Amino acid sequence: MIWASKDNMSLNVEAPEIVVIELLGQKKENRILLHVINYDHRRNPLLENIQAKLRLPENRKVDSIFMLSPDHEKPVTLECDIEEDLARIQIPRLEMYEMVVVQLSSSR
Numbered sequence: 001m002i003w004a005s006k007d008n009m010s011l012n013v014e015a016p017e018i019v020v021i022e023l024l025g026q027k028k029e030n031r032i033l034l035h036v037i038n039y040d041h042r043r044n045p046l047l048e049n050i051q052a053k054l055r056l057p058e059n060r061k062v063d064s065i066f067m068l069s070p071d072h073e074k075p076v077t078l079e080c081d082i083e084e085d086l087a088r089i090q091i092p093r094l095e096m097y098e099m100v101v102v103q104l105s106s107s108r
Contacts, residue, residue: 014051018044019094021052030060034089034100041096050091052100060104062087071095 011023011034018040024033032054038047056062065078065087078100081088091098 008055010055012053016044016047019047019050023054025057030104030106032102032104034102036091036094036098036100038094038096045095047094048092050094052089052091054087054089054102056082056085056087057104058085060106063103063105065089065100065102067091067098067100069095069098071097075101 011021013019013021015021018038020037020039022035022037024035025031026033034052034054036050038044062080062082065080066075067078068075076092078089078091080090087102089100089102091100
């Protein structure tokens with residue numbers, strides 16, 4: 001699939017095959033959501049250090065990134081490394097479900 005995209009995928013994830021991530025853009029709110037699901041939670045109740053590379057929309061930069069989940073009470077702030085138009089995000093832990101919120105600004 002990477003060769004077909006000419007290495008220009010919107011999202012690239014390094015995670016076990018039991019993890020599925022859905023990418024959703026919310027243009028009006030100027031944010032990107034990543035729904036992260038562990039489909040084998042019963043046998044693998046905790047996964048760690050999931051890596052996601054998110055291609056940022058043109059002329060956008062990251063203002064903040066945080067995770068929301070029923071698995072924890074408060075939002076968890078995440079750090080990311082930016083290289084050109086790629087945000088490298090590390091999801092430190094995944095039990096069953098996390099929603100990663102990438103809040104964008106209008107210019108780089």
